[in-house]
Amino acid sequence: MSALMDRLMDRFPALRDLECEARRVLEDGARPATLAAGTQLFLDGDPCTAFTLILDGAVRVQKVSESGRRIVLYRVEPGQTCVLTTNALMAAIPYGAEGLAETDLAVAIVPHGTFQRLLAGSDVFRRFVFSAYATRISDLLLLIEEVAFARIDARLAHLLLTRADDSGEVRATHHALATELGSAREVISRQLKEFERQGWVSAARGRVLVRDGAALARLHQGGDGAR
Amino acid sequence: MSALMDRLMDRFPALRDLECEARRVLEDGARPATLAAGTQLFLDGDPCTAFTLILDGAVRVQKVSESGRRIVLYRVEPGQTCVLTTNALMAAIPYGAEGLAETDLAVAIVPHGTFQRLLAGSDVFRRFVFSAYATRISDLLLLIEEVAFARIDARLAHLLLTRADDSGEVRATHHALATELGSAREVISRQLKEFERQGWVSAARGRVLVRDGAALARLHQGGDGAR
DNA sequence: TGACGATCAGTAACTAAGTCACAGTTCCAC
DNA sequence: GTGGAACTGTGACTTAGTTACTGATCGTCA
Numbered sequence: 001m002s003a004l005m006d007r008l009m010d011r012f013p014a015l016r017d018l019e020c021e022a023r024r025v026l027e028d029g030a031r032p033a034t035l036a037a038g039t040q041l042f043l044d045g046d047p048c049t050a051f052t053l054i055l056d057g058a059v060r061v062q063k064v065s066e067s068g069r070r071i072v073l074y075r076v077e078p079g080q081t082c083v084l085t086t087n088a089l090m091a092a093i094p095y096g097a098e099g100l101a102e103t104d105l106a107v108a109i110v111p112h113g114t115f116q117r118l119l120a121g122s123d124v125f126r127r128f129v130f131s132a133y134a135t136r137i138s139d140l141l142l143l144i145e146e147v148a149f150a151r152i153d154a155r156l157a158h159l160l161l162t163r164a165d166d167s168g169e170v171r172a173t174h175h176a177l178a179t180e181l182g183s184a185r186e187v188i189s190r191q192l193k194e195f196e197r198q199g200w201v202s203a204a205r206g207r208v209l210v211r212d213g214a215a216l217a218r219l220h221q222g223g224d225g226a227r
Numbered sequence: 228m229s230a231l232m233d234r235l236m237d238r239f240p241a242l243r244d245l246e247c248e249a250r251r252v253l254e255d256g257a258r259p260a261t262l263a264a265g266t267q268l269f270l271d272g273d274p275c276t277a278f279t280l281i282l283d284g285a286v287r288v289q290k291v292s293e294s295g296r297r298i299v300l301y302r303v304e305p306g307q308t309c310v311l312t313t314n315a316l317m318a319a320i321p322y323g324a325e326g327l328a329e330t331d332l333a334v335a336i337v338p339h340g341t342f343q344r345l346l347a348g349s350d351v352f353r354r355f356v357f358s359a360y361a362t363r364i365s366d367l368l369l370l371i372e373e374v375a376f377a378r379i380d381a382r383l384a385h386l387l388l389t390r391a392d393d394s395g396e397v398r399a400t401h402h403a404l405a406t407e408l409g410s411a412r413e414v415i416s417r418q419l420k421e422f423e424r425q426g427w428v429s430a431a432r433g434r435v436l437v438r439d440g441a442a443l444a445r446l447h448q449g450g451d452g453a454r
Numbered sequence: 455t456g457a458c459g460a461t462c463a464g465t466a467a468c469t470a471a472g473t474c475a476c477a478g479t480t481c482c483a484c
Numbered sequence: 485g486t487g488g489a490a491c492t493g494t495g496a497c498t499t500a501g502t503t504a505c506t507g508a509t510c511g512t513c514a
Contacts, residue, residue, distance in 0.1 A: 063368065065376035069501095073371065083364060091361035096368040126353060133360050134318035137310060140367045141290065141323040144300065147374045148409040149292035152500065173462060182375040184501055189463060205462060205509065296472095379471065400491060411472055416492060432480060432491060 004032045007055050008108055011079045014128045022122035029114030033107050041099035048088030048095055051115040054078050057105035062179070063097045071147070071182025073097055074139050083136040086129055089115055147182060155181050156191050157216035160201065160208060168210035177208075231259045234282050235335055238306045241355045249349035256341025260334050268326035275315030275322055278342040281305050284332035289406070290324045298374070298409025300324055301366050310363040313356055316342055374409060382408050383418050384443035387428065387435060395437035404435075 005027050009016050018026065030053075035041070041059060042048065059076040061084060076082045076099075088095050089112060110118070118125040146155055159180055163170045172180075174188045181188070192208060195201045200212045210216065232254050236243050245253065257280075262268070268286060269275065286303040288311060303309045303326075315322050316339060337345070345352040373382055386407055390397045399407075405415045419435060422428045427439045437443065 063372050063375070065372065067376070067502095069376055071371070071375045073368070084368075087361045087364050090357055091365075093361070093365065096365055120350065123347065130317055130357075133364075134314045134320070137314050137360075137364065137367070138318075138320065138323055140364070140371065141300070141311075144298070144367065144371055144374060145290050145292065147371065148290070148298045149294070149296055175462075185463085186465085186502080187500060189465090190500090193464080203463090294473095402491075412492085413473075413494085414471060416494090417471095420493080430492095 002027060004030060004108055007106075008053065011055050012053065012128070013079075014124065014131075017124045019122055019124060022118055022125055025114060025117050025121065026110065026125075029117075030108045030110050033109055035101050035105040035107065037101050037103050037105075039101040039105070041101060042085075042095045043098045044095060046095045048085055049112055051081070051085055051089055051110040051112070053081060053108040053110065055106040055108060057101060057103040057107075059105065060100045060102045061097050062100065063182075069182065069184065070179045072180045073143065074136060075102070081129070081132045083133055086133065090119075152181065152183055152187060153191050153194070154220045155183075156188060157195075157219040160210055161213060161216050161220065164210045164213070168213065170208045170210065171206065172208070173206055229254060231257060231335055234333075235280065238282050239280065239355070240306075241351065241358075244351045246349055246351060249345055249352055252341060252344050252348065253337065253352075256344075257335045257337050260336050262328050262332040262334065264328050264330050264332075266328040266332070268328060269312075269322045270325045271322060273322045275312055276339055278308070278312055278316055278337040278339070280308060280335045280337065282333040282335060284328065284330040284334075286332065287327045287329045288324050289327065290409075296409065296411070297406045299407045300370065301363060302329070308356070308359045310360055313360065317346075379408065379410055379414060380418055380421070381447045382410075383415060384422075385447040387437055388440060388443055388447065391437045391440070395440065397435045397437065398433065399435070400433055 005023075008026075008030065015026075032055075035057075037057075041052070044064060054076050056078055059082065061073045061076065061082060062070045063073055064070050082099065084095050084097060084099070087093070119129065156177065159177060160170055163172065174192065175185045178185045178188045192201065192203050195216075196203055198212075198215065200210070200215045202209045202211060232250075235253075235257065242253075259282075262284075264284075268279070271291060281303050283305055286309065288300045288303065288309060289297045290300055291297050309326065311322050311324060311326070314320070346356065383404065386404060387397055390399065401415045401419065402412045405412045408415070419428065419430050422443075423430055425439075425442065427437070427442045429436045429438060
């Protein structure tokens with residue numbers, strides 16, 4: 001087995017069950033590639049030409065408004081695929097958002113034709129794609145709920161908790177946090193100042209230290225009363 | 228062929244291509260049912276037990292916040308299926324929103340087992356389900372973009388345009404329009420007052436008459452400058 | 455090493471949107 | 485026609501996003 005297939009099987013356990021024939025199709029078609037951090041993988045409106053499986057690194061998929069504000073829809077990490085890609089390939093529609101390499105990437109590129117053949121020929125591959133769909137839709141629903149109903153302080157608190165490392169540190173600028181939430185930098189700055197005033201976090205250029213995770217969690221759980 | 232299958236083929240042309248065997252499975256499994264307007268088909272958190280195909284009528288799928296605000300995610304109309312149902316069935320997760328019969332419904336209910344058998348055995352059925360997925364994901368992305376970035380006046384203008392009948396009339400209360408947009412009744416009332424002041428619409432209890440569709444369209448197209 | 459540009463953060467004043475607490479209006483059923 | 489329910493209007497207030505700045509910090513390169 002090729003080195004690429006080895007890594008694929010490692011990252012995507014579901015593909016280990018691939019039928020003989022399908023495995024051969026994948027092995028023939030898939031091509032490895034590496035991409036530098038910061039690379040734009042696709043833009044909103046781009047056509048989609050290949051199915052990409054992430055082996056290492058992370059892709060951020062975000063929607064950009066006319067005025068330049070952004071909101072992160074989801075991240076694609078090793079072992080995951082990008083619904084938008086699947087979507088774009090299957091329905092032959094352009095991408096609905098932009099994809100950005102957040103770190104250096106190692107990927108396996110499956111050309112359109114191979115993708116279609118796998119979809120037509122392999123139960124396992126189809127299940128794999130379907131289940132990726134299901135997960136993302138749930139994520140998108142949660143996102144809609146958050147954006148439509150949740151207060152920005154609760155959303156920020158949640159974001160800080162999920163992004164904090166073991167020592168409670170979050171490495172991100174106010175601008176990056178705003179992008180993540182689809183909000184504006186100034187809003188995040190204000191909220192962080194308030195959190196700091198409460199003693200819940202301490203902030204420094206480019207990073208935020210979570211001091212009282214429990215307080216942030218309370219905020220997120222609507223202890224404050226959701227809108 | 229049974230009357231139910233007749234109507235299914237009529238509403239879902241894609242199913243006409245169903246393979247012989249698959250068609251028999253569907254015919255054996257599908258059961259007709261009717262539901263009165265206002266029936267709750269499922270609630271957020273409910274488990275999903277069957278795949279439902281809408282023959283006549285419309286289902287509104289909406290997310291409800293803790294505080295009771297609602298936002299319409301999408302409508303399921305004749306010839307469409309509900310992604311959440313597919314989602315819930317395939318990944319065995321509960322529904323992520325609530326479904327409400329907006330009108331009297333005629334549906335075909337396909338039990339879980341039949342659905343799984345069709346998915347496993349029929350290319351046509353799989354393609355049918357996949358393409359429904361693809362469409363909805365695009366819709367949900369647009370919704371996220373709207374909610375996150377668009378101004379409420381532009382969104383309301385758009386809503387009025389899409390819901391107006393030939394004579395420009397929209398039959399809906401301010402409350403209903405607010406629910407549609409995930410906003411609040413008072414906000415809609417104020418906006419409508421403003422639209423009325425501009426001479427773009429005229430309002431009466433339970434309905435809005437679009438007088439200057441072009442002006443509303445301009446607003447929606449960000450002629451006002453999106454946020 | 456210090457000057458410069460770039461990135462990052464703070465702030466005030468303003469607009470837009472959502473919330474709260476009402477009051478007034480219209481409709482329908484009895 | 486009366487009472488209650490549904491619908492609409494309004495003002496005061498809070499929260500969030502926008503605009504237009506200023507100041508702080510960093511890396512770099514002459």
